[in-house]
Amino acid sequence: xxxxxxxxxxxxxxxxxxxxxxxxxxxxxxxxxxxxxxxxxxxxxxxxxxxxxxxxxxxxxxxxxxxxxxx
Amino acid sequence: xxxxxxxxxxxxxxxxxxxxxxxxxxxxxxxxxxxxxxxxxxxxxxxxxxxxxxxxxxxxxxxxxxxxxxxxxxxxxxxxxxxxxxxxxxxxxxxxxxxxxxxxxxxxxxxxxxxxxxxxxxxxxxxxxxxxxxxxxxxxxxxxxxxxxxxxxxxxxxxxxxxxxxxxxxxxxxxxxxxxxxxxxxxxxxxxxxxxxxxxxxxxxxxxxxxxxxxxxxxxxxxxxxxxxxxxxxxxxxxxxxxxxxxxxxxxxxxxxxxxxxxxxxxxxxxxxxxxxxxxxxxxxxxxxxxxxxxxxxxxxxxxxxxxxxxxxxxxxxxxxxxxxxxxxxxxxxxxxxxxxxxxxxxxxxxxxxxxxxxxxxxxxxxxxxxxxxxxxxxxxxxxxxxxxxxxxxxxxxxxxxxxxxxxxxxxxxxxxxxxxxxxxxxxxxxxxxxxxxxxxxxxxxxxxxxxxxxxxxxxxxxxxxxxxxxxx
Numbered sequence: 404x405x406x407x408x409x410x411x412x413x414x415x416x417x418x419x420x421x422x423x424x425x426x427x428x429x430x431x432x433x434x435x436x437x438x439x440x441x442x443x444x445x446x447x448x449x450x451x452x453x454x455x456x457x458x459x460x461x462x463x464x465x466x467x468x469x470x471x472x473x474x
Numbered sequence: 475x476x477x478x479x480x481x482x483x484x485x486x487x488x489x490x491x492x493x494x495x496x497x498x499x500x501x502x503x504x505x506x507x508x509x510x511x512x513x514x515x516x517x518x519x520x521x522x523x524x525x526x527x528x529x530x531x532x533x534x535x536x537x538x539x540x541x542x543x544x545x546x547x548x549x550x551x552x553x554x555x556x557x558x559x560x561x562x563x564x565x566x567x568x569x570x571x572x573x574x575x576x577x578x579x580x581x582x583x584x585x586x587x588x589x590x591x592x593x594x595x596x597x598x599x600x601x602x603x604x605x606x607x608x609x610x611x612x613x614x615x616x617x618x619x620x621x622x623x624x625x626x627x628x629x630x631x632x633x634x635x636x637x638x639x640x641x642x643x644x645x646x647x648x649x650x651x652x653x654x655x656x657x658x659x660x661x662x663x664x665x666x667x668x669x670x671x672x673x674x675x676x677x678x679x680x681x682x683x684x685x686x687x688x689x690x691x692x693x694x695x696x697x698x699x700x701x702x703x704x705x706x707x708x709x710x711x712x713x714x715x716x717x718x719x720x721x722x723x724x725x726x727x728x729x730x731x732x733x734x735x736x737x738x739x740x741x742x743x744x745x746x747x748x749x750x751x752x753x754x755x756x757x758x759x760x761x762x763x764x765x766x767x768x769x770x771x772x773x774x775x776x777x778x779x780x781x782x783x784x785x786x787x788x789x790x791x792x793x794x795x796x797x798x799x800x801x802x803x804x805x806x807x808x809x810x811x812x813x814x815x816x817x818x819x820x821x822x823x824x825x826x827x828x829x830x831x832x833x834x835x836x837x838x839x840x841x842x843x844x845x846x847x848x849x850x851x852x853x854x855x856x857x858x859x860x861x862x863x864x865x866x867x868x869x870x871x872x873x874x875x876x877x878x879x880x881x882x883x884x885x886x887x888x889x890x891x892x893x894x895x896x897x898x899x900x901x902x903x904x905x906x907x908x909x910x911x912x913x914x915x916x917x918x919x920x921x922x923x924x925x926x927x928x929x930x931x932x933x934x935x936x937x938x939x940x941x942x943x944x945x946x947x
Binding site: 418420422424425426428429430432433434435437438440441443447450451454455457458460461462464465467469471472473 | 504505506507509510511513514515517518521596597598602603606607608609612615619742744835837839871874878881882885886888889892893896900902903925928931932935936
């Protein structure tokens with residue numbers, strides 16, 4: 404069943420050309436369907452966690468650098 | 475007029491053909507939104523151009539499909555980036571940094587190409603994919619990185635606009651207000667295509683740094699020598715490292731990943747368009763590289779004349795160049811800074827709005843009419859307005875924001891790249907479009923370069939004496 408949210412779509416042929424012009428998952432409402440979750444583990448989890456710690460530490464370094472520059 | 479009528483007729487034929495084509499059976503209820511209608515119109519024009527095989531239709535196809543790549547690359551030639559290149563030229567002249575900047579754009583190409591593939595294959599934005607595939611824990615980390623980075627960068631864009639227009643005597647409030655009006659006007663079409671073309675036209679003004687460079691009469695044999703030999707090398711010091719980081723941060727930043735993928739999706743590119751998406755990215759990188767190298771060349775005479783440019787901002791660079799290239803050249807330089815700030819404020823606030831919409835499951839498209847996209851346009855405009863307001867607060871140490879913003883971008887890039895790397899190698903969502911081995915080797919190399927640069931920066935801040943010993947200063 405095709406429902407319209409758009410006043411311009413007066414005929415079913417209008418709807419049909421839109422559906423044929425776009426891939427199904429290009430429709431705005433199709434994006435509501437979630438993508439399956441992937442659990443991080445092993446090397447991926449280690450890399451992501453290590454880089455997260457790296458970033459947090461480096462942010463402290465940046466704040467420290469700004470602090471010593473302002474002094 | 476005649477061509478227009480012919481194109482419309484061809485489109486009508488194509489629509490009729492499409493209507494005769496069996497539509498994919500839809501089991502679930504299908505809801506068509508305004509956004510879908512606009513995107514479908516764009517796709518019909520692409521299909522029409524693709525169906526023909528003449529040179530003009532290939533050129534038209536290219537015209538229809540370029541956009542996100544050129545925008546992201548020229549958008550990244552923003553206020554702080556152009557200031558970094560200007561500082562590079564003024565501090566080091568022609569030498570190591572010319573090929574180095576070319577290398578950073580090659581890194582940007584490798585990274586951004588992955589976002590084109592990811593967007594075309596999944597039709598999902600970057601923030602959305604990280605949230606859905608890896609969960610909200612990692613998703614929120616990425617969003618916080620993006621939000622902080624984007625907001626700091628937006629502030630620097632308005633600093634560049636204020637400083638650039640300040641060269642012409644425009645008061646800060648008027649400079650900032652006019653930038654907001656331009657940003658708002660670009661959005662008013664409520665049509666991705668129109669927004670993209672307006673922003674592209676504005677972005678091409680970034681190339682104004684090329685005539686400025688030509689006015690300085692660069693020594694071309696020295697430029698060629700630097701490109702081939704990477705010499706003269708700069709001395710190893712904390713300052714050199716800061717410039718290296720700033721120049722890397724001027725070409726590869728997290729917002730670019732989010733923006734190009736979301737724009738690819740909003741434009742409606744599909745897997746058939748990836749080749750053109752790649753071309754778009756390379757074209758953008760080449761144009762942005764030309765503007766970046768031109769900026770280094772434009773300020774290199776300041777190095778040759780031994781002028782100190784330690785704390786120069788946009789207007790000061792233009793003023794310092796005026797005796798060397800005249801009022802016209804200096805005005806072009808200042809206008810280039812204004813353009814860099816305006817285009818980046820448009821693209822960066824758009825990337826924030828896309829990411830917010832993707833994560834909050836709110837409509838997020840430049841094809842949305844105002845009534846349907848209140849949250850999208852609201853976030854976009856509020857981000858820009860808040861950054862603009864901060865720039866107007868008297869007495870704030872804004873110079874430090876400019877100094878650290880590119881550094882923060884480099885530091886935040888490796889975690890963002892690892893998620894991109896995992897997504898683009900995920901066979902379940904990418905199918906046959908997963909990255910080939912060579913792309914994985916290159917992207918791993920980019921992550922290693924960025925992480926090493928970040929670690930060296932950390933060492934230079936915590937133990938500055940190490941670099942004094944190594945560099946002899």
